[in-house]
Amino acid sequence: MERTMLSRTAQRTIPRCSRAASSRADFLARQSAPARIAAASHQDKAYRKQQQLLRSILAIAIAGGVATLTQHYLNDGMLRVAHAEAPPKDEENALVFEASRKKAGLSKEENRDLISSQHHQVKRSWENPGVYAWGSNSGRVAAPDSTENVIKTPRRINFFDGMLLRDIKLDRNAGAAIDEKGNLLQWGTAYAPDTKSPATTLQGKDLVALSMSRDRVLALSRSGKVYSLPMSAEDQAAGIKPSESTWLPFWTTPSPVSYRLIAPKDLKSPEKVTSIDGGLEHALLLTSQGRVFSTASSSDSFPTRGQLGIPGLTFLTRPEGPYDQPHEITTLRGFSIAKIACGDYHSLALDRDGRVFSWGDNSSGQLGFDFNAESSIVDAPSLIPTQKLYSGTSQVPSITSIAAGGSNSYITVDATKVAAQTGRLLTEDEAKANRGLGRVTADTFAFGAGIYGGLGNSRWTHVQPSPIKIPSLSGLFEYDERTNTTVPIRLAHLSVGATHAAAVMRNITHTSASTDLTSSDDSTNWGADIVFWGGNEHYQLGTGRRNNMSSPTYLQPLDMEAEIKRAKRSTGGKEEHRFHITPRATAVLGDGRRVSVEQRVECGRGVTAVYSGT
Known part of the structure; x- marks a missing residue:
């Protein structure tokens, strides 16, 4: 033609x-x-x-x-007629669709395990609760029964198999935990040089939270009492043991271990201590009325870097009484404090209106203020100027949480989009900028030392005096199928160690696939994303490598042996999946108990743990 x-x-x-x-x-x-x-x-x-x-x-x-x-x-002299033809076969680049992983003869739940690694992880966290630890083992903390100096990847501590814990704190040479009954467990060479498994020390106090200083353990009871006891088993046995009441009327007996009560004065009934946190030499106590008290928490060193928040307070100027008596931080009166956080030598407090106060050591900019070479100490709570973080953006910030550890501080922010106030007709660009009014963006900021990667912003900065955004933990959104809306992804929890940190995301999770009788065969459970970054000298990031990480990174599943077996059953080979932490849910444990349980992460000083929390 x-x-x-x-x-x-x-x-x-x-x-x-x-x-x-x-x-x-x-x-x-x-x-x-x-x-x-x-x-x-x-x-x-x-x-x-x-x-x-x-x-x-x-x-x-x-x-x-x-x-x-x-x-x-x-074409053999024959005219072609136009018609639809199959594309020529390209054996090398042809698309290959993955075969179904379901196997005949298996139950719905067994097939769900084969379909999804996340479902498998969630299920195992319920069937086999316990503690995984990694990092420095020079003090027999990450693996009490091993003589290895480091534990490079997550490993179960056999002692805790099947156990739920209320809290756990870790140091390179000491570990402490609260069991499901509220008793204190301790281990590590700082507790006893020949320790090979955790030992029960303080019992019958219904403990709920812990803090560890350089040489002491502080424990908060459900009733609001704060107990301070030596880290060493020898000192616990040799020290003064308070008399305690017994089940017999008018009959007392000495405590099995030595401890001191840290009791704030002038608490107004029914005011009580509801939260504690501490550094190497100090601790903060938060009451149910939003008041904050500070106390010395170490036996061998009194706080000298302003971290108590009491101007002029030193060992020589302290009032009469015990060296570790608590002092109310009076400059915070009038602010209803909701959360507290402590680094090694500095402190943070967040009030219910979203304002953050900081005090103590500022040598790395961890207070959020410019570094002053003449004086790196701020001995009274000072307001961090967080409003300037969003100047010129038509967003109004509100601080939602704080965290601290070592020489680093972190804040999470909900930034709400508001209309630009110009006093005139808006230009086309300004009108576009006003779209999405009321939209909330969740951001995370870090400040302080960044030489180990603790800022999480892919940079290695010695001193960062003003909050800087962590890009991979900011401005995240996901689609919620239940509400048909796009929602911000916030952080559920931040745990900060001496040089490293972990963030648990509050992304949409699902934990009812196994119990929902109406769910399909392909419906599976999935947990929350968790990332780690910072110093890795002792393999505390759990990556199996020793290099520091300046940006948040994922880990492989905790129980890799079980994961490899699952992968071989489903695909015949090894699959690469990331660790997802199981959010709180009511589940049936391996021993048949039906309880409310969740996985939690704890970053300590050179050691990290993930445990099953009640």
């Missing part, structure tokens, strides 16, 4: 060119000599161009004809 059309075009063009040549001769005959010469020259050029065009068209027509004839003979 193409060849025929080109030939006809050529045929129509030839007569037109002949007629043009005849007209040219008549025209030249009527002109004067100079005009005829000029006209002839002009017409010759035009004529040559027409001839060149003619030759080009003829060449194209001939080439098209040859191509058509060649294609005709290559």
